[in-house]
Amino acid sequence: MTTADLWRPLAQRLRADSIRCTTAAGSGHPSSSLSAADLMAVLAASHLRFAVDDPRLATNDHLVFSKGHASPLLYSLLKAIGLIGDTELMSLRTRGSRLEGHPTPSIPAVDAATGSLGQGLAIAVGMALSGKRIEHLPYRCWVLLGDSEMSEGSIWEAFATASHYLLDNLIAIIDVNRLGQRGETALGWHTEIYEERARAFGWNVILVDGHDHAAIDRAYRDAAEAGGHPGQPTCIVARTIKGKGVSFIADQDGWHGKALSIEESQRALAEIGAPESITVLPARPEAPPSVGQPPPSPLELPKFAIGSAVATRHAYGEALRALGASRADVVALDGEVSNSTYADIFKKAFPDRFFEMYIAEQQLVSATQGISARGIVAFSSTFAAFLSRAHDQLRMAAVSRADLRLCGSHAGVSIGEDGPSQMALEDIAMLRALHGSTVLYPCDAVSTAQLVVAMADLHGISYVRTTREKTPVLYPAGERFPIGGCKRLRSSASDRATIIAAGITVHEALKAADALARDGVAVRVIDLYSVKPLDARALREAADETGRLIVVEDHRPEGGIGEAVAAALTIDGGRMPLFRSLAVRAMPGSASPAEQLEIHGISARAIEQAAHDLIGRDVLAHDLAVRQ
Secondary structure: OOHHHHHHHHHHHHHHHHHHHHHHHOOOOHHHHHHOHHHHHHHHHHOOEOOOOOOOOOOOOEEEEOOHHHHHHHHHHHHHOOOOOHHHHOOOOOOOOOOOOOOOOOOOOOOOOOOOOOOHHHHHHHHHHHHHHHOOOOOOEEEEEEOHHHHOHHHHHHHHHHHHOOOOOEEEEEEEOOEOOOOEOOOOOOHHHHHHHHHHOOOEEEEEEOOOHHHHHHHHHHHHOHHHOOOOOEEEEEEOOOOOOOOOOOOOOOOOOOOOOHHHHHHHHHHHOOOOOOOOOOEOOOOOOOOOOOOOOOOOOOOOOOOOEEEHHHHHHHHHHHHHHHOOOEEEEEOOOHHHHOOHHHHHHOHHHEEEOOOOHHHHHHHHHHHHOOOOEEEEEEEHHHHHHHHHHHHHHHHOOOOEEEEEEOEOHHHOOOOHHHOEOOHHHHHHOOOOOEEEOOOOHHHHHHHHHHHOOOOOEEEEEOOOOEEEOOOOOOOOOOOOOOEEEEOOOOOOEEEEEOOHHHHHHHHHHHHHHHOOOOEEEEEOOEEEOOOHHHHHHHHHHHOEEEEEOOOOOOOOHHHHHHHHHHHOOOOOOEEEEEOOOOOOOOOOHHHHHHHOOOOHHHHHHHHHHHHOOOHHHHHHHHHO
16 A cells, blocks of 8 residues: 555544544534645655654654644644554543643644644744754654634744745645634635745745645645755645535534534544544654764853943853853844844854844744754843734743743833833733743843853743843852842841842942941842742841832833732731832833933932831831831
8 A cells, every 4th residue: 555545544534533532522623623634644644754653853854733723633643643542632622631722742743832823833944944054954844824824924924034044844834724713714715825925935835725635745745855946945825625524514604613513523424434543654754863962061151350341231142152162052043133132242153053033023932942942052132122022922932831041132211212112111021921931130241141051951931131231240250140049239237128129220229228328227239130030038038137128120010020029028928028119110211321210210319218218117116016
């Protein structure tokens, strides 16, 4: 039996299993799965190169269901190739099952969580880029797209980036089944428009009947061999019928995301007439080369003299370059601002390991995720304000349990004259809210360099927030900054209050502490460089010993450092101290950095005044309560 003989029975089995598991679950997307069954059957039987006994083999092809709601089809395919069994297939959408409503990497052969439409192709761009330019391995990346998600801007960022980097190892398959969630899609069956758009982005494009197995096979062969178009990614535009194979739902509106009843399922399965079972073994890829990454060399971090003025964004670039010199698995990406984030220091040292994503922040984050999925240590940077464009990509990366290392520069009002469009004032809140994230906000070059090095070995999403302005170096070379820690910069047994700051406001806090000391008032100053996780024990100690906390941050109060500190103190159940939060509450305009700090009440003078106000409030009564 040839592989071509398997196409039809496999497609019918995929349809049958997609119906069976969704009917058992009472929910899911069978009609969206049925339309692409032929496309996946031909791929699995004749073109996918995948070692079923070694799903993590470096040369395996990658299959990304950007159309994540068609997960019943993916799971049915995994059953057909022997990665899961029928019992597990029938556990779809049940508590404790790996087979969730949309795919996640808890399942073998799934590289990224999908389901928020428009992201799968961009992640695959990162994986394909890694295969071409970093790993130099011959694997291919196949991506199943739905026609509805072709309206997402992130899709076209991916199209542009893939052609720019000549990713002829990337094949996008658009399942044009005409019907979306609530009716016809924007383009319906006008496949020629998809063709024109993809060609305009420099792709090799092939139009097929998505139910003609021979035509699908020819298209895949053309794509896999670069079709005589080396350097061009391929887009296969497949006209299909939603609900194909079941006459009473085929091309019928109202069936999106609707499972068939038991009676409807029985009728459908009788009509499909699939074989009881079928197993298909994909072709095994060639073995990866035996030569791996060279071992790390000794890390030599840049030296910064205490008291010298260095912007933390500059320290980020220097630390990244040092990491790159030590480790061959470190790469960097940037969103066309590398001369401001200082990622260009890495770029100049290691041009083959730097990837420009231009002004496409969604693609920046997704490519970083795709590269990281290949085990590469990828850092990406842009202005912190513009990471908000990619919040959904960050959210889904957290669902994927992806390792992302992000740098957001030009944070807060302290950037000065550029005004509010460039000021990140919500980024800490955005990153703190992500599951398993780490949020770091260093105040000087030494702490920045140490934290960037630590990020290289962190799991999950880690974020370092850097400052535009030069700030004095406070710490000696070699000072350690454990994740989840903080530093006491001023401390005495007679401290009347604690000032908690991070980043730019640490320097304002120190100025305020010096001014207060001249007035005979001792205060503690804490550099909360690790915002998440934070050092709850040190905060509790400061609260109990000084009775008053002033948190000052160059960020909105909502979701910022003040709320993080207050939450930590509330959770531990101890006595709440007198508390003051200084944050950016008004809408900024253009002004100098120093003026911005004054205007928004986060300057040294504002901190000093807040301390006097807080200490002067019921001093005797409160001090007695603290001592008891």
